[in-house]
Amino acid sequence: MTERIHTPPRAARRVLAVAVSLAALAVLAIPALQTPSASAADLTFPYDNAFDTGQGGVLSGDARIVDGRLRLTDDSRGQAGSWSTADTFPSTLGLDIEFEYAMYSDDPRAGADGLLVYLADGAAEPGIGGTGAALGYACRPESTQGQGPCDTAGIPGGFAAIALDRYGNFSLPINDSGPGVTPDAVVVRGSGDGTDGYRFVANAVAPGRVETDGPTTRTVRVQLLPGDDGELAVSVQLEAGGGMRTVLDGVPLHGAGQAALPPTLRLGFAGATGAHVNVHEIDSLSVRQPADLRVEHDLPRVAAGEHVRYSVTASNVGRNASDPSPLTVDVPDALHDVTWACAASDGGACSAADGTGDVGVDLALDRGASATVTIEGTLDPGATGELVSVATIAPAPHLADADETDNTSRATAVVTASAQLETDKSVEPATGVRPGDHVEYQVVARNRGPATARDVSVVDDLPAALVFVDSADACAAAGQRVTCGDGTDLAPGEERAFRFRALLGEDYRGDGSDVVNVATAASPTDPDGGDPSPGVAIEVVDPDAPGDATVPPGPSAPAASVPERSTAPAADRGGTSNPRGGALAYTGTDDLGIVAAIGGVLVAAGAGCWWVARRRLRADRHEDPAGD
The missing domain is CATH 2.60.120.200 (Jelly Rolls)
Known part of the structure; x- marks a missing residue:
């Protein structure tokens, strides 16, 4: 006889299945509700503890x-x-503990x-x-x-x-x-x-x-630096005498035991x-x-007013990557219109490709990576002394640099001045000058740049025929040498004019072609001296040249005078004019002098004929008295 097996009703089986399912879900949920335990790499950096409480650590003893x-x-x-x-x-991270x-x-x-x-x-x-x-x-x-x-x-x-x-x-x-x-x-x-x-x-x-x-x-600072083969080296610094003193440096921990x-x-x-x-x-x-970051840079030779270009390179020579690594460059104030460009290599990156003014850029520097910032600007024409640029690199906030001595680079260069002066000169009057007359010279110093010309002066050596008289523009003479200057500085493109008077000696005889002088501007910042002015001459009237020429008048007619020779300077004919030449500029009447001379002769001849005729008339009257 087969035993009958009793089974629960269908509804009961459903309730049982639901209960089992809920129990299983509860078991699976328990791990998710538990707080995870500490594990490797849970301690994040930077790590700071002021020990206000005991949280974050385990106290023993x-x-x-x-x-x-x-x-x-x-x-x-x-x-x-x-x-x-x-x-x-x-x-493998290593530690920098302070x-x-x-x-x-x-x-x-x-x-x-x-x-x-x-x-x-x-x-x-x-x-x-x-x-x-x-x-x-x-x-x-x-x-x-x-x-x-x-x-x-x-x-x-x-x-x-x-x-x-x-x-x-x-x-x-x-x-x-x-x-x-x-x-x-x-x-x-x-x-x-x-x-x-x-x-x-x-x-x-x-x-x-x-x-x-x-x-x-x-204060104590301990550095634990890992090597590539799993070794670890320790360095220790201790505060003493107002600063940090190195006590142990790079002591290897690996070894026997x-x-x-x-x-x-x-x-x-x-x-x-x-x-x-x-x-x-x-x-x-x-x-x-x-970390171990470094920054390096140098300045080229610089001259006032010129374009300046230099580079700053930051690199990561340590074990750990550093991102972000703030790089700053304090560009010299004397540089104007400053621009910069950043380029990275070997796993580095720049947060900005370019900028203006002082440099401020974050670098991502993997181990062995570097970045170079190229800086350009124009140096102030008036710059003097020393040019100073300061570059600083800092590690990311979770890092500490193991060697801070190369985190700042200071570069200097002595500024040289390079002004280029030129000189102009003129005289008034330039023509019709007679011995004993005064003339006024104007000399102009002009700066072509690129640097400011400091303490500009002008020197003019007068010919022997001239004597310095006076000046309203800071000019003085020592013998024949006239020096003008009042400490004026000239920026590029600026000029300074000086005036002084001179006397042409009364005993001078000549046409002025030998009264020529040249002025030269000078400045301590013009390394090769200023460019001299062109030679400036004057045209002198010869006081010994013939003046008037007249014919005595007849007994009853006015005398005809020869026109006086003009003392005006000869017209410019492309060369040195002769003051004894014709006084009139060419007008098509060059022969008027000859005509005047012929007219004078004819007048004189007429007067003579008149005188002869009168004598003959008187003689005829004496021979015939009946005619009275």
Whole structure:
């Protein structure tokens, strides 16, 4: 007999199916509702922490937030405290870490022990190392305070630590690695985990010791630069004497006993006390990725008034790309009508292709990329002294430049002046001059540019027949040399006229062809001297030339006079005129003198005939008295 199987009603089956479906959806939704955990590269840069609260990090041991600072230890014996970022970051980025610290105590005994900044494997849990000599990072042999094999564990997954060691025990041979006690030192130790490792790498005595003046802070800068083969190098600068002093430079972390660089890292601080104490505090943490940008430029030789063209080149010689990288160029004020053009290469880009005035452009610079800005303008004609151009490149906000010494380029060039002067000259009157007359000369200095002509003057050497008389325009004579000048500067295209009077000597005899003089303008900024004026001559009337010529009149008729020779200058016939020539310009009546002479002869002959006829008439009357 077959057993009958009972099944739920159809409606019940439908309800059951819906319930199962809802349950499945609920299970699938649970992961979506959960908060995601921290993972590699979650820590974004720039990273800044003023430690007003403990958010964003993990506190371990005796560490806590006090009055807006991360306090790693109080000035109490046997403490150790640690703080690390909750998030991790890729180890290939490198880091540029800057922070302030305070290390102080009211205890009159020597303070101890010290504090440090460290990196740990991002896969390891945050933790704390040993007290005393371990500074909260390394492992420690409990019985010897730091010498020999460890029996107290250090920070989990420690990769490197850079310490400010007041007491000096961080340089002890912990795990048989270290030179011995070195007080007031900057000390580097390498990787370790549990009671293994934490090898000594390097140390150097700190400038100005490591303690602070009470709670007043000092600044530390640590750079961790990755290499192409997974290595890491560390450099340390410490504030001392009013500036940052380099203590360690490019110390390699790789070597025997050093763990390979893990995929991700975690950043932290630790500090410890032992039998001696100090308060250890951290403040104003700033973390960036390292970059290395540089800018270079030079100025060409420049002359006032001329066109100037120069180039500025910015490049990325570091490991990380930088975008945006602001480039500015303070163009010299003496350059006018300034234009610029930007061109990038090798993976670079310019945010603007061109512009005017001072340069301000953002550059995208991949590793090895560069960009060149070409600047052009006209230098002021009056420019003097030195031309200065200043170019500055800055990394993107999430980066810090590892070498800031080449982020600014200052280029200079001495301005040379190059004016070109020319000279004009004229005289009034130029003709009809007699010995003893005055003449007035005008000399004109004109600047053809391109630079301003400074302190313009004019020199005119007078011929021996002339004597300087006076001037209303700053001209004076020393012997026959007349010098005109009043300190005038002439911009390109400007001119300055000077006038002075001279006397032609009364004993001069000649036509003036030998009374010719040339003026020359000069300026300290005209390197080859001004161009001289053309020679200027005067036409002189000969005072010894014949004047009037008359014929005595007859007894009853007026005398006929010969027209007086004109003293007006001869007309210009294309050469030097002879003052003894005809006074009239050519009018077609050149023979009037001859006609006048013939007329005079005829008049004289007529008068003679009249006189002869009268004598004969008187003789006839005496011979015939009856005729009376």
